[in-house]
Amino acid sequence: MTNNIVILGRDNNRQPACQSCMRRTHCPVYDQQASNSIDQLGKTHIAPRNIRQGQHVFNAGDEFDGIYMVRSGFFKSYFVDADGEIQVTGFHFPGELFGIDGIETGQYNNAVEALDTGSICKIPFSFFTDPQQESQDCRQSNAQKTRLMAAMVRVMSKAIARDRNLIFALGKMNAKRRFAAFLVDMTERMAQSGYSANEIRLCMGRIDIANYLCLAMETVSRLFTLFQSMGILEIKRRDLVITDMKALQAIVDGEPEAMMLLDKAS
Amino acid sequence: MTNNIVILGRDNNRQPACQSCMRRTHCPVYDQQASNSIDQLGKTHIAPRNIRQGQHVFNAGDEFDGIYMVRSGFFKSYFVDADGEIQVTGFHFPGELFGIDGIETGQYNNAVEALDTGSICKIPFSFFTDPQQESQDCRQSNAQKTRLMAAMVRVMSKAIARDRNLIFALGKMNAKRRFAAFLVDMTERMAQSGYSANEIRLCMGRIDIANYLCLAMETVSRLFTLFQSMGILEIKRRDLVITDMKALQAIVDGEPEAMMLLDKAS
DNA sequence: CGCGTTCTTGACTCCTATCAAGGAACGTGG
DNA sequence: CCACGTTCCTTGATAGGAGTCAAGAACGCG
Numbered sequence: 001m002t003n004n005i006v007i008l009g010r011d012n013n014r015q016p017a018c019q020s021c022m023r024r025t026h027c028p029v030y031d032q033q034a035s036n037s038i039d040q041l042g043k044t045h046i047a048p049r050n051i052r053q054g055q056h057v058f059n060a061g062d063e064f065d066g067i068y069m070v071r072s073g074f075f076k077s078y079f080v081d082a083d084g085e086i087q088v089t090g091f092h093f094p095g096e097l098f099g100i101d102g103i104e105t106g107q108y109n110n111a112v113e114a115l116d117t118g119s120i121c122k123i124p125f126s127f128f129t130d131p132q133q134e135s136q137d138c139r140q141s142n143a144q145k146t147r148l149m150a151a152m153v154r155v156m157s158k159a160i161a162r163d164r165n166l167i168f169a170l171g172k173m174n175a176k177r178r179f180a181a182f183l184v185d186m187t188e189r190m191a192q193s194g195y196s197a198n199e200i201r202l203c204m205g206r207i208d209i210a211n212y213l214c215l216a217m218e219t220v221s222r223l224f225t226l227f228q229s230m231g232i233l234e235i236k237r238r239d240l241v242i243t244d245m246k247a248l249q250a251i252v253d254g255e256p257e258a259m260m261l262l263d264k265a266s
Numbered sequence: 267m268t269n270n271i272v273i274l275g276r277d278n279n280r281q282p283a284c285q286s287c288m289r290r291t292h293c294p295v296y297d298q299q300a301s302n303s304i305d306q307l308g309k310t311h312i313a314p315r316n317i318r319q320g321q322h323v324f325n326a327g328d329e330f331d332g333i334y335m336v337r338s339g340f341f342k343s344y345f346v347d348a349d350g351e352i353q354v355t356g357f358h359f360p361g362e363l364f365g366i367d368g369i370e371t372g373q374y375n376n377a378v379e380a381l382d383t384g385s386i387c388k389i390p391f392s393f394f395t396d397p398q399q400e401s402q403d404c405r406q407s408n409a410q411k412t413r414l415m416a417a418m419v420r421v422m423s424k425a426i427a428r429d430r431n432l433i434f435a436l437g438k439m440n441a442k443r444r445f446a447a448f449l450v451d452m453t454e455r456m457a458q459s460g461y462s463a464n465e466i467r468l469c470m471g472r473i474d475i476a477n478y479l480c481l482a483m484e485t486v487s488r489l490f491t492l493f494q495s496m497g498i499l500e501i502k503r504r505d506l507v508i509t510d511m512k513a514l515q516a517i518v519d520g521e522p523e524a525m526m527l528l529d530k531a532s
Numbered sequence: 533c534g535c536g537t538t539c540t541t542g543a544c545t546c547c548t549a550t551c552a553a554g555g556a557a558c559g560t561g562g
Numbered sequence: 563c564c565a566c567g568t569t570c571c572t573t574g575a576t577a578g579g580a581g582t583c584a585a586g587a588a589c590g591c592g
Contacts (some may be wrong), residue, residue, distance in 0.1 A: 033587055034465070085521055087434060101430070104423030149415045156422040157370030163429040164367070164375070168353060170436040171480030175548065206571065214437030216549050236559075237571075254349055441580065472539065481580050487540055503539075503589075532579095 026095040028151030057112040066124040073118010074203035077110040086213040181249035292361040294417030323378040332390040339384015340469035343376040354478040446517035
């Protein structure tokens with residue numbers, strides 16, 4: 001059951017998976033400028049892997065051996081603290097990368113679990129450390145290594161920026177604002193992944209949302225109800241429609257009028 | 267007043283600053299294996315700069331042009347949010363690096379301010395992007411670039427790990443535990459910087475501590491008093507002596523007995 | 533010494549967690 | 563198709579932790 005790797009497009013000998021990948025524009029390996037080296041990469045290394053709901057891409061403590069890209073489906077990262085409690089550290093949408101943490105320690109710090117059926121690509125660590133094996137020419141190797149390293153720095157930089165936002169949210173925002181910020185983040189990233197921004201199906205349950213935002217599940221539920229009563233959104237189980245994005249953004253920005261309205265509605 | 271750059275050791279023509287730097291073992295530029303290339307670096311680029319209390323190393327929004335190492339003194343990072351409120355994002359001790367954030371956006375996201383008089387080294391961004399200018403040989407250039415990139419990845423990785431800890435602290439710890447974790451972190455890093463671990467002089471005021479931990483200043487003050495009444499520490503203004511490190515660690519770990527004692531003492 | 537800054541302490545309020553119960557959706561098996 | 567159990571979600575009542583407001587104390591500096 002653990003070995004469910006499927007190499008798409010191999011049986012019928014089509015072009016390598018990378019060429020036809022919907023997410024190639026976001027991929028640090030795929031380079032539009034130099035498509036022939038990519039062919040080689042695509043053929044030799046990048047094989048999508050299908051994952052079913054609840055299955056783990058990797059567990060915390062597993063040896064670090066590359067970063068991953070989401071081709072389809074939704075994933076969550078979490079770790080288990082000393083007390084044995086789960087802490088959700090992020091959600092991953094199609095086109096996004098994960099698994100960069102732990103490059104320093106040599107093992108992943110988080111577990112990553114599929115929220116529904118999806119598929120992912122692994123970019124092996126060897127791509128970053130010894131791209132020489134792909135090309136013996138020093139100059140070309142150098143360029144490629146630099147490009148991949150730059151990609152990695154970009155991923156880490158984004159991770160840092162995202163973490164900083166979360167720190168700010170956890171520390172300085174109250175529950176309402178934090179929740180609003182979460183919704184805006186979700187809609188923006190859904191839109192970036194090619195979905196509708198206003199009408200989305202949340203891929204995670206209330207418990208995961210609450211855990212991620214460091215709130216009680218009941219609080220999250222109440223906030224959905226409150227926002228709905230204010231005409232900001234419509235929620236039915238996991239189906240979400242944002243009806244007043246402007247108001248939502250005003251809450252995120254902490255605009256006094258918006259907060260007043262919120263307090264009155266409570 | 268802004269141009270207070272001092273190039274140490276230039277007037278009397280001694281060996282380059284890097285060679286005699288107390289913090290060279292922590293420096294990503296200084297490489298024990300290849301000292302001759304370092305000589306070159308030290309002579310051409312790395313010049314310590316003195317900073318007085320309250321002065322800024324850089325401001326948020328300044329163009330990113332390198333990362334910094336603390337040679338002496340203490341610094342704090344902070345940014346100003348949309349509401350105009352300050353958020354302290356970290357403290358920097360001798361031997362530590364800062365300024366890595368914003369490499370992606372091309373400008374620093376945080377301002378960094380000296381908490382007392384100190385000195386810093388800037389490692390110019392060009393070191394990371396074009397080390398060719400240091401050596402024309404492709405192979406050597408490649409090796410050097412890889413080393414520096416690896417160093418940068420290491421710094422970013424550490425920043426991510428530190429941020430994750432803070433996220434966990436903000437989200438899942440109550441004020442007492444968070445405060446205890448802060449004290450442990452401070453003592454550990456002071457020890458790493460070569461100071462005593464038990465007896466330290468806090469380089470920042472209550473307001474900065476409170477802001478960093480996302481607590482009210484009054485709460486921080488009360489916690490000092492509480493911990494002192496329990497015999498865990500002695501505090502007099504900014505002079506701190508940890509008298510029971512074991513108990514402090516027990517609070518950080520959230521051990522039930524320790525928390526019980528805390529609640530009773532409140 | 534007087535003044536401003538920094539820190540401490542007290543009283544009170546409010547936000548959010550917790551505890552508890554009920555309701556709605558979903559899968560499964562009869 | 564319905565009964566059933568399970569999971570997920572909602573809603574209400576209560577309590578506690580940390581923030582806020584306010585006043586006073588200690589320290590440093592001119």
